[in-house]
Amino acid sequence: MIAENVRQILRELPDGVELVAAAKGRSPREIVEAIEAGVRLVGENYVQEAQAALERVGRRARWHMIGHLQHNKVKGAVEIFDMIETVDSRRLAREIGRRCQALGKTMPVLIEVNSGREPQKTGVPPERVETLAAEIAALEGLELQGLMTMGPRFGDPEAARPFFQETRRLFEGLRAGAPQGVTMRYLSMGMSNTYRVAIEEGANLVRIGTRIFGERPDDPREGR
Numbered sequence: 001m002i003a004e005n006v007r008q009i010l011r012e013l014p015d016g017v018e019l020v021a022a023a024k025g026r027s028p029r030e031i032v033e034a035i036e037a038g039v040r041l042v043g044e045n046y047v048q049e050a051q052a053a054l055e056r057v058g059r060r061a062r063w064h065m066i067g068h069l070q071h072n073k074v075k076g077a078v079e080i081f082d083m084i085e086t087v088d089s090r091r092l093a094r095e096i097g098r099r100c101q102a103l104g105k106t107m108p109v110l111i112e113v114n115s116g117r118e119p120q121k122t123g124v125p126p127e128r129v130e131t132l133a134a135e136i137a138a139l140e141g142l143e144l145q146g147l148m149t150m151g152p153r154f155g156d157p158e159a160a161r162p163f164f165q166e167t168r169r170l171f172e173g174l175r176a177g178a179p180q181g182v183t184m185r186y187l188s189m190g191m192s193n194t195y196r197v198a199i200e201e202g203a204n205l206v207r208i209g210t211r212i213f214g215e216r217p218d219d220p221r222e223g224r
């Protein structure tokens with residue numbers, strides 16, 4: 001019951017917190033059902049999958065890139081997405097800026113923070129966020145608007161709290177001393193298992209897949 005799930009989540013979210021429907025592996029029909037129930041933002045992990053979904057679903061929603069973005073996929077990504085939540089290097093930021101300038105647009109971006117400092121995870125370690133923020137602020141074609149983090153996905157949601165708290169501290173720090181031209185507006189944290197904790201810790205974008213669309217058959221239960 002996708003529509004019912006969406007309506008329940010939307011009722012539960014405090015004012016000012018926006019829902020991103022994490023749609024990897026879902027069909028355009030499922031995405032449309034979520035949109036018709038009130039979803040405004042759709043998150044995709046892969047450029048090709050997003051292209052296919054966008055063709056069928058259209059611009060009834062805004063599209064967020066929430067997966068790791070490869071350098072050679074940036075050209076396609078900047079044509080599709082309304083926000084890229086997963087910038088984690090200066091090199092990637094430069095390529096996004098370059099491609100956007102060629103299209104005459106400015107891409108809102110978030111820095112993905114590897115708040116757990118897990119070597120196998122994407123995102124920049126917390127101690128490098130400030131430097132990357134300054135580097136992005138100096139580039140044309142993209143606009144830094146906040147931070148995103150994953151945190152642990154399974155197990156006790158409380159285990160994610162320290163990671164969300166650390167990301168929040170970084171967010172507040174950047175907000176206070178924001179480089180010129182940067183307004184830190186979005187803190188994207190929390191998934192199906194952890195979004196309540198994330199909201200308590202200041203998230204205003206939550207990325208929810210399973211609780212909307214149900215379990216994915218091929219879901220790797222990492223960390224179990």
Ligand SMILES: *Cc1c(COP(=O)(O)O)cnc(C)c1O
Pocket residue numbers: 022024045066067150153190191192193207208209210211
């Ligand atoms: C899949 C995914 C989510 C949603 O995870 P669920 O546990 O299905 O809610 C959120 N963020 C990212 C980056 C994802 O890849």
